[in-house]
Amino acid sequence: MDKNISRESKSNQLCEVLSRNIEKNDSMMNKARIKLIAQVILALCKVQTVSFHKLALAFDNESKADSSLRRIQRFMSGFCLCSDLIAKLIFALLPEKENLRITIDRTNWKFGEQNINIFMLGIAYKNIAFPLLFTMLDKRGNSNSRERIMLIQRFIRLFGKDCIGFIVADREFVGEEWMGYLNRENLRYHIRIRNNFKVYLPHKDKEIPVKWLFSGLKYGEMKHYHKIVKINGEYCYLSATLGRTRDNAPEYVIIISYSKDTQALVNYKDRWQIETCFKAMKSSGFDIENTHLQDIERIEKLICLVMIAFLWCYKVGDYLNNEVKPIIIKKHGHRAKSIFKYGLEYITNILLNPQKQGFEIILSKIVM
Numbered sequence: 510m511d512k513n514i515s516r517e518s519k520s521n522q523l524c525e526v527l528s529r530n531i532e533k534n535d536s537m538m539n540k541a542r543i544k545l546i547a548q549v550i551l552a553l554c555k556v557q558t559v560s561f562h563k564l565a566l567a568f569d570n571e572s573k574a575d576s577s578l579r580r581i582q583r584f585m586s587g588f589c590l591c592s593d594l595i596a597k598l599i600f601a602l603l604p605e606k607e608n609l610r611i612t613i614d615r616t617n618w619k620f621g622e623q624n625i626n627i628f629m630l631g632i633a634y635k636n637i638a639f640p641l642l643f644t645m646l647d648k649r650g651n652s653n654s655r656e657r658i659m660l661i662q663r664f665i666r667l668f669g670k671d672c673i674g675f676i677v678a679d680r681e682f683v684g685e686e687w688m689g690y691l692n693r694e695n696l697r698y699h700i701r702i703r704n705n706f707k708v709y710l711p712h713k714d715k716e717i718p719v720k721w722l723f724s725g726l727k728y729g730e731m732k733h734y735h736k737i738v739k740i741n742g743e744y745c746y747l748s749a750t751l752g753r754t755r756d757n758a759p760e761y762v763i764i765i766s767y768s769k770d771t772q773a774l775v776n777y778k779d780r781w782q783i784e785t786c787f788k789a790m791k792s793s794g795f796d797i798e799n800t801h802l803q804d805i806e807r808i809e810k811l812i813c814l815v816m817i818a819f820l821w822c823y824k825v826g827d828y829l830n831n832e833v834k835p836i837i838i839k840k841h842g843h844r845a846k847s848i849f850k851y852g853l854e855y856i857t858n859i860l861l862n863p864q865k866q867g868f869e870i871i872l873s874k875i876v877m
Contacts, residue, residue, distance in 0.1 A: 585810055675776055794853060
């Protein structure tokens with residue numbers, strides 16, 4: 510039926526779907542801007558890059574590419590796109606909304622003299638994390654405790670605390686103020702610490718290197734320390750396993766947790782899913798590192814649009830994998846391609862081939 514849908518009609522249909530979703534969050538965004546957002550999302554899926562010139566060439570309209578390019582540039586420079594609104598839209602489309610596994614991390618690169626440093630909060634789900642909230646750090650290097658606390662507080666303000674299952678993070682996300690906040694708020698967490706940390710043992714009234722508690726571990730073995738300890742002046746529990754570095758050298762993976770939890774090390778593995786998210790937004794998806802934008806606010810708008818396209822691609826890929834044709838599992842046990850990539854390639858194929866059917870089906874995957 511939809512093989513006769515025109516290019517312009519496809520962007521109009523996506524515009525209508527986005528309008529309905531955005532209106533549920535009481536937005537006053539006008540139809541022209543929503544239509545431009547729809548055009549950009551469709552173009553992102555077609556050209557798989559954030560280059561404005563290439564996006565303009567892929568717009569589904571009768572305007573010249575130069576005109577479309579100016580529209581994109583005006584939108585990025587002059588329109589205030591509320592990232593909380595985009596987060597609400599994405600949250601409404603999540604396949605799960607309870608017992609959420611929150612993973613936080615940074616991705617950064619440099620364009621010219623500008624440091625582009627994105628501190629992201631994602632929702633882990635089936636080997637990937639959905640990007641939900643982020644902060645642009647106008648600096649190089651790690652986030653600080655205040656920036657981490659503000660990101661979690663922002664999530665709680667928008668979506669509440671009860672939906673949080675636990676928070677996972679890597680070694681850079683430690684600190685007395687940060688741990689104190691998580692403990693006071695009774696937020697479960699599993700955070701890796703460096704092996705050279707000192708741990709205070711209240712029951713022995715002494716401080717020792719944390720790895721001493723796990724000496725003798727064999728490769729792949731897991732151990733949960735049975736007593737509460739103090740790190741950075743805050744109480745927590747410890748778990749560890751012995752792994753290997755990329756150079757095959759032995760390395761402890763030591764996790765601090767809010768409560769005694771035999772699943773701490775298993776839960777911590779969800780942290781890696783945000784790395785898969787970053788890869789999808791970068792080299793294997795929308796190539797966000799190709800942006801020439803240097804203004805932080807403009808980069809933030811672009812990331813918001815990429816986040817919508819990302820979730821759409823994943824939901825389409827998940828539908829195809831479950832209902833149409835499962836992704837081939839190779840001999841090593843991994844999928845031939847990711848769920849996200851499956852969806853992206855399918856959407857791209859439909860958008861680039863006017864005779865292909867299926868647009869109405871994939872459009873339904875972005876409806877709340």
